Amino acid sequence: MLLDAFNALMDIWVLVAAIVGIVTGIIIGAIPGLGPTMAIALLIPVTFTMPPIPAITLLLGVYQGAIFGGSISAILLNVPGTPSSAATAIDGHAMAKRGEGGRALRIALYASVAGNIFSCFVLIVLAEPLASMALNFGPAEMAALMFFALLVIVLFGGGVRLDAALMVLLGVFAGIVGLDPIEGTPRFTFDSFAMENGLQLIPVLVGLFAMSEVFLKLFERRSANQGDMDIPEILPSKVRFIDMWRMRATLLWSSLIGTFVGILPGIGSTVPAFMSYSLARARSKQPNKFGEGADEGVAAPEAANNAVTGGALIPTLALGIPGDAVTAVILGAFMLQGLAPGPFLFRDYGIEVYAIFEALILSSIPTIIFGLLLFKIAVHVIRIQPRHLFPTITILALLGAFSVNNSLVDVWVMLGAGFVGFLLRRSGFPLPPLLIGLILGTPLEQSVRQALLTSNGNLDIFWNSHIALSIIALTAICIVISVAISVFKNKRHQGSSDV
Amino acid sequence: MNLSISKLLAKSGLQSLIFLILAVFAGLGLCLLDTQVQVFSFGDSLFDARFFPRIVLVLIIVIALLCCIARTRKMDEPIGSLAGWARVFLVVGMISIALWFMPSVGFLLSSFVVASVTAFILGERDIKLYVGLPLLIAALVTFGAQYGLTIPLP
Amino acid sequence: MSLLKTVLTGAVFSSMFVSLGANAVDYPTHPITMVVPYGAGGTTDISARKLSSLAEAELGQPIVVENRPGGSGTNAMRAVAKAKKDGYTLIATTSSPLFVTPAVRPVGYDSVKDFTPILNYSGPYHGVLVQADSPYESFDELIASAKSGTSISYGTAGAMGGPHLSFELIARENKAKLKHVPFSGAGSATAALLGGHVDVALVPAYRDLVLDSKLRLLGVLDDSRDPDFTSVPTLKEAGYDVEFPSVVGVMAPAGTDPDIVAKLEATFTKVANSDEFKEFMTKLNQPVRVMTGKKLGETIKMNLETFRQVAKELSQE
Numbered sequence: 001m002l003l004d005a006f007n008a009l010m011d012i013w014v015l016v017a018a019i020v021g022i023v024t025g026i027i028i029g030a031i032p033g034l035g036p037t038m039a040i041a042l043l044i045p046v047t048f049t050m051p052p053i054p055a056i057t058l059l060l061g062v063y064q065g066a067i068f069g070g071s072i073s074a075i076l077l078n079v080p081g082t083p084s085s086a087a088t089a090i091d092g093h094a095m096a097k098r099g100e101g102g103r104a105l106r107i108a109l110y111a112s113v114a115g116n117i118f119s120c121f122v123l124i125v126l127a128e129p130l131a132s133m134a135l136n137f138g139p140a141e142m143a144a145l146m147f148f149a150l151l152v153i154v155l156f157g158g159g160v161r162l163d164a165a166l167m168v169l170l171g172v173f174a175g176i177v178g179l180d181p182i183e184g185t186p187r188f189t190f191d192s193f194a195m196e197n198g199l200q201l202i203p204v205l206v207g208l209f210a211m212s213e214v215f216l217k218l219f220e221r222r223s224a225n226q227g228d229m230d231i232p233e234i235l236p237s238k239v240r241f242i243d244m245w246r247m248r249a250t251l252l253w254s255s256l257i258g259t260f261v262g263i264l265p266g267i268g269s270t271v272p273a274f275m276s277y278s279l280a281r282a283r284s285k286q287p288n289k290f291g292e293g294a295d296e297g298v299a300a301p302e303a304a305n306n307a308v309t310g311g312a313l314i315p316t317l318a319l320g321i322p323g324d325a326v327t328a329v330i331l332g333a334f335m336l337q338g339l340a341p342g343p344f345l346f347r348d349y350g351i352e353v354y355a356i357f358e359a360l361i362l363s364s365i366p367t368i369i370f371g372l373l374l375f376k377i378a379v380h381v382i383r384i385q386p387r388h389l390f391p392t393i394t395i396l397a398l399l400g401a402f403s404v405n406n407s408l409v410d411v412w413v414m415l416g417a418g419f420v421g422f423l424l425r426r427s428g429f430p431l432p433p434l435l436i437g438l439i440l441g442t443p444l445e446q447s448v449r450q451a452l453l454t455s456n457g458n459l460d461i462f463w464n465s466h467i468a469l470s471i472i473a474l475t476a477i478c479i480v481i482s483v484a485i486s487v488f489k490n491k492r493h494q495g496s497s498d499v
Numbered sequence: 500m501n502l503s504i505s506k507l508l509a510k511s512g513l514q515s516l517i518f519l520i521l522a523v524f525a526g527l528g529l530c531l532l533d534t535q536v537q538v539f540s541f542g543d544s545l546f547d548a549r550f551f552p553r554i555v556l557v558l559i560i561v562i563a564l565l566c567c568i569a570r571t572r573k574m575d576e577p578i579g580s581l582a583g584w585a586r587v588f589l590v591v592g593m594i595s596i597a598l599w600f601m602p603s604v605g606f607l608l609s610s611f612v613v614a615s616v617t618a619f620i621l622g623e624r625d626i627k628l629y630v631g632l633p634l635l636i637a638a639l640v641t642f643g644a645q646y647g648l649t650i651p652l653p
Numbered sequence: 654m655s656l657l658k659t660v661l662t663g664a665v666f667s668s669m670f671v672s673l674g675a676n677a678v679d680y681p682t683h684p685i686t687m688v689v690p691y692g693a694g695g696t697t698d699i700s701a702r703k704l705s706s707l708a709e710a711e712l713g714q715p716i717v718v719e720n721r722p723g724g725s726g727t728n729a730m731r732a733v734a735k736a737k738k739d740g741y742t743l744i745a746t747t748s749s750p751l752f753v754t755p756a757v758r759p760v761g762y763d764s765v766k767d768f769t770p771i772l773n774y775s776g777p778y779h780g781v782l783v784q785a786d787s788p789y790e791s792f793d794e795l796i797a798s799a800k801s802g803t804s805i806s807y808g809t810a811g812a813m814g815g816p817h818l819s820f821e822l823i824a825r826e827n828k829a830k831l832k833h834v835p836f837s838g839a840g841s842a843t844a845a846l847l848g849g850h851v852d853v854a855l856v857p858a859y860r861d862l863v864l865d866s867k868l869r870l871l872g873v874l875d876d877s878r879d880p881d882f883t884s885v886p887t888l889k890e891a892g893y894d895v896e897f898p899s900v901v902g903v904m905a906p907a908g909t910d911p912d913i914v915a916k917l918e919a920t921f922t923k924v925a926n927s928d929e930f931k932e933f934m935t936k937l938n939q940p941v942r943v944m945t946g947k948k949l950g951e952t953i954k955m956n957l958e959t960f961r962q963v964a965k966e967l968s969q970e
Contacts, residue, residue: 041693041720045702138850139834162566169559170521173528176555179724180536180548182835184812185758187536187548188528193731193761197723218590218620219583265841319847320861321840325692328840332699338936342861387621388628391614392636394594398610399640402652405723408601415594422587426579427513445551446837453834454806454851 002124005354008053009362017054018061018363023370025065030073030081030378032393033206033400036066040329044336052337052352057359059333060309063326064116064360067269067305068367071108072374075298076101076382079210079393083201084269084305086435087277089209090158091290091297098293102379106239107295108302109371111251113364114244115303118255119262119310120361124354128346131318134263139450140461142264144471146444149261149271150436151475155482156278158291159430167429171437172444174199181446182453194409203401203410204417204438210397211418212425214390219426243295250280250296251303258304262311265323269308270439273301274432310360317341317353513578518567525559532556586620606644606652611637680740680913681714687903688744690729692722696858696939697901700775701745703933704903707924725811726750727760734767738906740913743771748900751953753815756960765954768904771917773944773952774925775934776899777857779816779874780885782846785866792872792891795853799829806832807853808842815897816855816874818963819888822895825967857899860938875899880940895963898956902949918946 021043028039039062047055070082075092088108095104122130137145154164177188178198189195244251254276261272280300281290290297312323313330320342322328334341339349346353381389401414421431455461462468536549593616597609614633623629645652687705689698698720705716721729730750736742751764762768781792789795799805809816812835824831836842839856846854847867855874860881862868873879873887874897889896903921905914924930925943934941944952 037693044693044699045706048706135844135848138845138848140850162562162569166518166521166559166562166566169555169562173525173552173555173559176552180812181837182812183548184725184835185536185548187552188531190535193724193727197728214617215587215590218586218617219579265844266837315844319844320858321844328695329693332693332695335696335937336699340861340936340938343865343867344861387618387623388632390621391618391629391633394617395610395614395633395637395640398606398613399644399652402606403644405728406719406721407723407728408598408653411598411601415591415598419587419591423517427517429517441555449551450834450836453832456804456832 002354002358005351005358008351008355009359011054013050013054014057014359015366017050017058018359019366019370021058021061022065022363022367025062025067026069026072026370026374028062029066029069031396031400032073032079032081032210033202033397034403035070035082035202036063037325037329038403039066040326040333044329044333047333048336052339053355053359055337056330056333056339056356057363059330060356060360061363061366063330064112064306064309064363064367067309068109068112068302068371071112071298071302072105072378075104075108076378077210077389077393078213080205083205083435083439084273084308085301086205086209086270086432087273087301087305088298090277090432091292091294094291094293095298096382100293101382102375103239104293104298105375105379106372107244107298109368109375110239110244111247111254111299111302112306113367114251115255115258115305115307116309116367117361117364118252118303119259119307120357121310122259123310123313123360124357127314127318130263130314134265134315135319136467137264138465139447139454140465141467141471142266143444143447143451144462144468144475145264146267146440146447148471148475148478149267149275150440150444152278152478153271153274153436154433155478156282157274157430157432158278158281158287161482161486163429164433167424167431167433168437171434171439172441173437174204174434175438175441176445178442181442182449194407197405197407197409199413199417199438200404200410201435201438202404203414205435206397206400207414207417207419208421208431208435210393210400211414212421212431214394214397215418215422216425217386217390219422244299247296247299250276250283250300253279253283254300254303255307258307259311262308262323263314265312265315265321266443268324268439269305269312271436272304272308274436276300276304317345319343320345515567516578518563522560522563525556525563528556529553529560590617590620602653607637607641610640680910680916681712683741684715684717685712685741685743687716687718688729688733688742689718689720690722690726690744690746690750691720693720696777696937697745697747699937700901700934700939703930704745704774704921704924707927707930708920711920711924724760725754727754727762730764731761733904733906734762736906738908738910740905740909740917742906743917744768744904746902746904748776748815748898748956751900751902752956753818753897753960754813756957757813757818757964764957765950767907769907769909769914770946770949770953771903771905771914772921772925772946773900773902773949774921774941775901775939776875776942777901777939778879779855779857779897779899780859780870780879780882781872781874781888782843782854782856782859782863782868782870783852784846784849785869787852787869789871790869792886792888792893795871796823796827796829796893799824799831800827802830804830804832805853806834806851807855808834808836808845808851809855810839810842811835811837815899815960818960818967819874819895819897820855821967822963823888823893827893858938898952900944900949900952902944914946 024039028034040059047058067084070080070085071088073079073081074085074089075096078089078093080086080089092104154161154168179196180187186196257276258272261267277300280296281287312327315321315323316327316331322331331341339352398411401411404410451461532549532552594613597613601609611634614637615630618629618633687701689701691697702718705718709716721732727750729744733742733744754760755764783789807820817833820831834851842854843856845851859868863870870882870885872891873885876896876898878887931941
């Protein structure tokens with residue numbers, strides 16, 4: 001089967017499709033606010049007339065390219081192009097400020113490819129059993145998992161934990177604005193129809209990171225006659241295989257997290273990116289380097305967010321159940337081509353499906369080639385003076401926020417988020433937990449309430465499920481570890497100050 | 500006790516202000532909760548639409564106040580220069596005005612104005628660059644979006 | 654001077670007449686926008702895109718699909734209700750924003766007064782699904798069990814949707830313990846059923862799963878039987894007086910020139926009945942159900958009334 005599928009790939013159009021898809025994806029992903037969903041939606045009409053394998057390869061190339069492309073602006077500008085690269089921005093931009101932008105980009109590229117290949121292998125080998133496993137995750141299990149993710153990010157993500165907790169809560173509250181997930185009634189919308197959509201992720205992301213950056217620069221500007229600000233020199237940036245090999249454990253863990261969380265519908269790629277970052281930081285011998293520009297701070301999230309691609313395809317293809325907006329579009333594309341996802345897909349169209357998987361793996365090659373090519377140009381972005389760069393970023397931010405739902409309300413949200421982000425960043429609060437709170441808050445609430453509805457208000461549903469129970473136990477262990485570490489550190493601090 | 504209060508006041512700065520704002524905001528939220536969140540009669544009894552927001556808001560208040568008091572070791576950030584704040588508020592205000600008028604004047608014009616003023620405030624004095632460049636970028640973006648990406652900009 | 658004025662006035666008047674006449678005769682003269690109230694890639698979006706691309710050939714002008722998701726479809730409805738009535742803005746909309754959501758909360762538009770229906774071209778069948786190894790072999794058994802005290806949980810694609818309200822009504826009238834568990838989207842509800850986390854799911858797009866013996870279909874919520882499963886009754890046929898007819902129709906803002914509406918109806922009807930479209934929809938797992946604009950309008954009006962009644966009854970508890 002695999003060999004037949006490989007033969008099906010020997011078609012120039014597949015290669016062309018992959019290249020077009022990847023390049024388009026990278027460019028659109030790099031522009032803050034425009035994301036893979038839009039790019040894929042745009043290209044669907046183009047794929048109407050193409051045969052299945054090139055068509056899907058094109059769209060999947062866009063998906064992967066976009067997730068990687070987001071890291072370009074995340075690293076160079078501290079503005080994540082897609083939410084999934086918000087974690088990459090932390091260490092990535094720190095490295096860029098030191099002139100190591102090229103190095104950070106290369107690490108991101110190789111890590112992304114690694115994550116992608118890993119999850120594709122898992123997809124090829126284990127699609128159906130994993131899909132069945134995913135079905136065992138009902139509301140109670142999802143609630144436990146989401147709570148675990150939230151806690152891991154707060155406890156191990158860096159920064160003062162109480163501050164991070166506060167930010168998470170703020171993000172959760174931002175998610176509450178809108179329609180109640182269980183009853184459908186408006187909450188905190190102040191009787192405005194426009195607010196019923198709530199505070200959407202992309203406008204908030206663009207505001208929190210891009211606009212706050214603009215405001216920060218406005219605040220810190222010294223004088224009109226200052227002239228050019230100092231820009232660090234761009235250091236040469238070769239990343240060798242051995243550098244990546246050193247991080248193999250991190251890459252493996254991150255890919256695992258990304259694939260696994262990707263299989264569970266509804267969580268998305270941002271959460272695994274942050275979870276991997278937090279895990280890498282917790283496992284590291286030098287946790288203080290994180291935030292200042294640690295290699296693994298870039299590799300971990302990038303491997304994870306690309307690994308989500310393969311994982312998310314598992315329920316989409318095996319069951320016909322898409323995990324998020326992007327996979328929903330891909331599902332539609334499959335159906336358009338006559339490949340109806342679901343229990344019969346692998347049976348009836350095995351060759352096409354496996355060809356597509358193999359194409360996914362092989363498209364790592366064009367990704368690397370074009371990624372490296374683009375870097376040569378992209379890296380110079382950082383040498384543009386802020387007074388030229390930031391107005392451009394502002395215009396792109398306005399566009400990006402508007403384009404999500406074609407709504408001006410989102411642009412207002414972006415402005416508000418920008419101001420709030422500016423305030424928070426000036427005060428040294430960590431922004432990522434806020435983002436995670438926004439992403440996970442409502443799904444968490446929804447899952448908890450769904451679980452209680454199915455069990456008629458009985459809390460037993462959490463204890464009775466093996467999966468939920470083990471996750472809760474894991475959460476408890478993490479809390480204990482985290483507290484233990486800080487008690488230990490305090491004792492050492494006091495010990496040394498006594499001397 | 501007196502020592503710690505005056506210590507608190509002495510080191511107060513931006514962070515404490517933020518904590519207080521958050522606590523007040525959450526308190527307001529709690530007050531508005533009942534009016535803003537309606538509970539349908541055929542909903543569930545205990546874990547209804549208000550339960551979760553209530554917990555979140557209460558936690559925000561508690562942690563904000565905790566943080567305020569717990570920060571005994573570090574110095575707060577000073578509130579910062581007035582000129583800096585003025586610049587930020589100016590740009591925020593200007594963007595708000597641009598957004599308000601965007602449906603009538605269009606994306607191209609509003610985004611150009613915003614970018615132009617931002618460039619100026621950031622220190623650009625070369626007129627080619629604070630009018631010409633933003634205009635070029637705004638035009639590129641507008642036309643790229645409308646024709647390339649079929650986004651219906653105002 | 655007066656000659657100039659005469660010529661100008663004449664020009665203005667004749668251009669008015671020309672444009673009036675041009676409305677119906679030359680329509681369309683520039684691209685038409687088809688608004689879809691859901692995100693790209695969903696079934697409504699894809700079927701609308703195919704319909705539009707086939708209709709383009711007939712009309713001679715491109716039809717550009719614009720996605721305006723949000724508010725469960727109400728965002729797009731509001732926008733099109735206020736759009737120019739020149740026939741260049743259309744919407745491909747579904748049952749929820751047409752007659753369910755407006756019956757339950759204020760939405761900012763009137764489905765009957767603000768729109769002119771052009772035609773209905775599809776409508777996914779919503780079924781009552783249980784797991785393949787569930788003890789319930791028929792809908793009656795399900796309700797009987799719920800009546801006798803077992804609490805049965807049922808998942809739907811979202812709160813306050815058609816299936817939810819219909820089932821709530823059944824629960825009230827039969828004093829059956831049916832517990833609603835809303836999910837975000839039919840996919841999640843189906844997954845929950847497959848995983849055994851809920852007892853029943855009221856979802857569309859179940860064909861392959863039933864054929865693969867993973868799920869069992871007990872009944873259909875629509876007003877007619879699913880042609881893929883002709884032995885399964887509708888709820889009404891089974892003796893329960895509720896139905897949730899599923900529609901996917903093209904509408905224009907109210908007040909659009911009737912000649913333009915007629916032209917659009919004729920074009921879309923021709924396209925919807927074509928073999929190419931039928932084949933496409935079968936691949937997409939969606940039925941083709943063509944109704945005239947008039948019939949669609951009546952269906953909307955009737956169901957709006959019904960669901961308003963349902964909502965009122967349900968809120969009196």
